[in-house]
Amino acid sequence: MEVDHVGIAVRSLSETTPKWEQLLGSPASLPEEVPSQRVRVAFLKVGSAHLELLEPTSPESSVSRFLESRGEGMHHIAFGVPSVNEKLADLIRRGERVIDREGRPGARGRVVGFAHPAAFAGVLVEFVEER
Amino acid sequence: MEVDHVGIAVRSLSETTPKWEQLLGSPASLPEEVPSQRVRVAFLKVGSAHLELLEPTSPESSVSRFLESRGEGMHHIAFGVPSVNEKLADLIRRGERVIDREGRPGARGRVVGFAHPAAFAGVLVEFVEER
Numbered sequence: 715m716e717v718d719h720v721g722i723a724v725r726s727l728s729e730t731t732p733k734w735e736q737l738l739g740s741p742a743s744l745p746e747e748v749p750s751q752r753v754r755v756a757f758l759k760v761g762s763a764h765l766e767l768l769e770p771t772s773p774e775s776s777v778s779r780f781l782e783s784r785g786e787g788m789h790h791i792a793f794g795v796p797s798v799n800e801k802l803a804d805l806i807r808r809g810e811r812v813i814d815r816e817g818r819p820g821a822r823g824r825v826v827g828f829a830h831p832a833a834f835a836g837v838l839v840e841f842v843e844e845r
Numbered sequence: 846m847e848v849d850h851v852g853i854a855v856r857s858l859s860e861t862t863p864k865w866e867q868l869l870g871s872p873a874s875l876p877e878e879v880p881s882q883r884v885r886v887a888f889l890k891v892g893s894a895h896l897e898l899l900e901p902t903s904p905e906s907s908v909s910r911f912l913e914s915r916g917e918g919m920h921h922i923a924f925g926v927p928s929v930n931e932k933l934a935d936l937i938r939r940g941e942r943v944i945d946r947e948g949r950p951g952a953r954g955r956v957v958g959f960a961h962p963a964a965f966a967g968v969l970v971e972f973v974e975e976r
Contacts, residue, residue, distance in 0.1 A: 715869055716892030717848060720922055722968055730966045736939075737924075737965070738846055760924065761847030762893055786967035788919040791851055793868075793891065808867075834868070835861045836917030837853055 716794045718842040719757065719764040723777050723789040727756055727769045730786075734758050734765060742767070748821045753777050755821050766792075766821070790828070792840035798827040801841045805829055817843065847925045849973040850888065850895040854911050854920040858887055858900045861917075865889050865896060873898070879952045884908050886952050897923075897952070921959070923971035929958040932972045936960055948974065 724730040731742045735758065742756040752775035757764045768789060770778040780789055795801045798817035805812055811830035820826030825843040833839070855861040862873045866889065873887040883906035888895045899920060901909040911920055926932045929948035936943055942961035951957030956974040964970070 717851070717894045720848070720851060720919075722966070724966050733965060737970070763848045784915060787962070788851075788922065788968055791919065831918070834864060835853070835855050837919055839868070 717763045718792040718794040719766045720788060721766045721768055721790040723780050724767050724769055724786050725781060727754060727767055730767055731756055746821055750818055790838035790840050792842050794844045795841045796844055798825050798841045798843045802827045848894045849923040849925040850897045851919060852897045852899055852921040854908050855898050855900055855917050856912060858885060858898055861898055862887055877952055881949060921969035921971050923973050925975045926972045927975055929956050929972045929974045933958045
């Protein structure tokens with residue numbers, strides 16, 4: 715398994731992106747809207763992984779609620795897996811809580827699925843299907 | 846630059862480690878005490894990066910304060926750099942806030958240094974000197 719990306723909740727992509735671009739020395743991707751999560755995201759490459767900056771597009775986005783209660787900061791960690799459905803089924807079988815029972819469309823045309831933060835001591839874990 | 850590790854604040858290494866070992870399919874390192882940060886840590890390999898689980902060893906540890914205010918969860922992200930001192934000096938020169946003005950001994954015998962979360966939109970960024 716590899717770290718696919720680390721998701722960071724931000725209030726404003728346009729204000730935050732330049733600092734990360736300067737730190738990492740690489741340009742961010744053009745922002746992409748992810749309707750299923752009500753966010754707009756931009757990716758920055760770091761070695762074999764990425765940072766994903768997430769800006770909510772609606773007050774009902776879970777990222778809006780995260781920003782309200784905790785402020786800007788790290789939001790989730792995503793691991794690349796051969797099959798998101800198998801990974802989620804494996805967690806469910808072991809009695810772990812999940813947000814998604816099946817993979818769904820995520821950013822960059824990838825299939826994604828989330829475990830529940832309670833399953834991993836407060837850490838929101840995402841699985842991203844490898845290509 | 847590469848993601849060296851993602852740090853996760855936990856109340857108990859012994860309770861949390863098995864879940865991550867099962868998820869990642871690899872054993873955690875033996876816990877190591879890092880006196881300068883008043884934490885006990887264990888590392889789990891994920892591809893070319895690691896997760897670092899951090900358990901405070903004192904109520905005065907910044908990880909204790911993190912757990913009190915936010916609960917368990919992602920605490921920092923660490924990037925591998927050729928020189929921690931150069932990276933910190935570069936941030937200071939650009940007017941960014943840092944926690945460390947110079948590298949200091951961290952876990953695994955490595956030189957580390959922290960920027961201030963205010964420098965990166967709420968994200969605590971650590972630099973780890975590459976070997």
